[in-house]
Amino acid sequence: MPTILVVDDESxxxxxxxxxxxxxxxTCERAVSGNCALEKMKHTIYDIVILDVMMPNMDGWEVCKQIRLFSSVPIIMLTAREEKKDIVKGLQIGADDYITKPFNEEELVARIDALLRRLGKEKSISYDGLVWEETNHELTYQGEVIPLTPKEFSIIGYLMKNPNRVFSREQLIDLIWGMDSETEGRTVDSHVRNMRDKVRKSGFPIDHCLKTVWGVGYKWIN
Amino acid sequence: MPTILVVDDESxxxxxxxxxxxxxxxTCERAVSGNCALEKMKHTIYDIVILDVMMPNMDGWEVCKQIRLFSSVPIIMLTAREEKKDIVKGLQIGADDYITKPFNEEELVARIDALLRRLGKEKSISYDGLVWEETNHELTYQGEVIPLTPKEFSIIGYLMKNPNRVFSREQLIDLIWGMDSETEGRTVDSHVRNMRDKVRKSGFPIDHCLKTVWGVGYKWIN
DNA sequence: CTTTTTTTTGATAGATTTTTAAAAACTTGT
DNA sequence: ACAAGTTTTTAAAAATCTATCAAAAAAAAG
Incomplete structure (x- = not known):
């Protein structure tokens, strides 16, 4: 589940x-000042940082600059003014997006979703009745749950979220098992096989979508 | 240098x-309608698409939806209205950013730079409808996939990415097989032959592009 | 602690790709 | 036109990769 750091002096x-x-x-973490935010970021990796521009002591621009010295985390700036000059400044400093106050829930969520999508960290993805959802850790086809093991669920998740992109066995191991895993590539084959069986049994035509790229790996095609 | 597709009905x-x-x-390419844009995208890989919302026949929303069926290229929407509802709609459909008219040069460039920064470099190359993409591990001609083996795919990739430059058989072996390979040069010939056959069958005039440099090796000419 | 489920491993058959080697065709310079 | 050198073609052997299966090992649940 994505973790978001929210930085604002107003509680x-x-x-x-x-x-x-x-x-x-x-999941949200709060920081009441730029210093507080920078301190937190030393210890924790966040998926997104939401940063208010108007803050005492260190303003949002400065915090953004400081963050960019050591991190490329996506940053959304919160600005009161609707001025193009500010927007340009933010983007040049290294922000990824900005929201002007007042904002509503829909806009906030839409921007975060768009950013996560671009980073390949969506919470859910669906294709022709096949729905993959991170929150309940379930894959369903036409409403029916397809029971998958954790590894199987992760593999199909990465593939569905990145259609047309080939993942090598090693890439999948790095992503799912972790960089320092000793697991060998063939293990992925077994999970893919078992997962294919289960999804196929549900009636979803997985063989049209999940392709083996010979000598390279696996990919999902739309 | 990044190539950008600009879509607008107003010249x-x-x-x-x-x-x-x-x-x-x-580098810019122009499309005067949604259909025109979709057609162009079959032949060429763009780094960014700038899409006007207000267009006759097919509006920007619809074009965006269509593009998202087959491509994850970053899309910037051009909208006349400064309405939050439109912004949310665009982001939900799959746009990455938007610009409201009137806009100035600085804003346009800042947004594009921000998007490219976040994106990293795209590993693809296209030439006259022939598109080579690393992430998909696919070579296509006018949208049709040309099935290639891994070695064939690598060879044409190096040649296309370095037009006019001659690669000796030994250079290609070093690049693709690795420096310590014992493979002999004639092997490259076989792969080039098989690859030429497959590409030729697709209709792409590969004999105009992939040339044998007698006594030296192979090169791609534009 | 036992049972159940998941993950990993290893072995093998089948499919595909890569390599090799030799003959044929083609370039080049004389 | 000829000879020498180089590339292309061809076909078969060798190597590599994937799918499959069963069983062992590890982890999670009861």
Whole structure:
């Protein structure tokens, strides 16, 4: 589940944003100042940082600059003014997107979803009745649950979220098992096989979608 | 250098955007309608698509949806209205960013730079409808896949990525097989032959492009 | 602690690709 | 036109890769 760091000096705003985001299943951490945010980022990896521009001591621009010295985490700036000059400044400094106040829940969530999508970290993805959902850890076809093991679920998730892209066995191991895993590539084959069987039995034509790329790996095609 | 597809029915707007972008070193292609854009995307890989929302026949939303069926290219929407509802709609459909008219040169370039920065470099190359893509591990001609073996795919990749440069058989072996390979040069010939056959069968005039340099090796000419 | 489920491993058959080697065809320079 | 050198073609052997299966090992659940 994506974790989001929200940085704002007003606690009312922190509450509001956290409320919206946690309702959507995101995990939120709060920072009441730029220094506080930078300190937190030394210890934790966040998926997205939401950064208010107007803050005492260190403003949002400065925090953004500082973050970019050591991290490429996606940053969304929160700005009160609707001025193009500010937008350009933010983008040049290294922000990825910005939201102008006042904003509503829909806009906030849409921007975060768009950013996560671009990074390949969606919470759910569906294709022709086949639905993959991170939150309940379930794959369903036409409403029917296809029971998968954790590894199987992760593999099909990465493939579905990145259609047309080939993943080598080693890439999948790095992504799912972790960089320091000793697991060998052939293990992936077994999981793919078992997963294919289970999905096929559900009636979904997985053989049209999940392709073996000889000598390279596996990919999902739409 | 990144190539950008600009889609707008007004030629004045096409001129303006192209002028700004080309001054910054980007290469621009123009499309005067959604259909025109979709057609172009079958033949060429673009780094970014800029899409006007207000167009006759097929509007920007629809074009965006269509593109998302087969490509994850970053899309920037051009919208006249500054309405949050439109922004949310665009992001939900699969756009990555949007710009409201009127916009200035700085804003346009800042947004494109931000998107490219976040994206990293795309590993693909296209020439006259022949598209080579690393991430998909696919070579296509006018949208049709040309099935290649791994070695064949690598060879044509190196040649296409370095037009006009001659590669000796030994160079190709070093690059593809690895420095310590014992494979002999004649093996390359076999792969080139098989690859030529497959590409020729697709209809692409490969004999005009992939040339044998007698006594030296092979090269791709534009 | 026992049972159940998941993950990993190893062995093998089948499919595909890669390599080799020799003959044929083609270039080049004289 | 000829000879020497190089590339292309061809076909078969060798090597590599994938799918499959069963069984062992590990992890999770009861």
């Amino acid at each position: 009312r705003m922190l509450d509001l944003i956290s409320f919206y985001l946690e309702a959507r299943g995101f | 004045r707007m096409l001129d303006l955007i192209s002028f700004y972008l080309e001054a910054r070193g980007f």
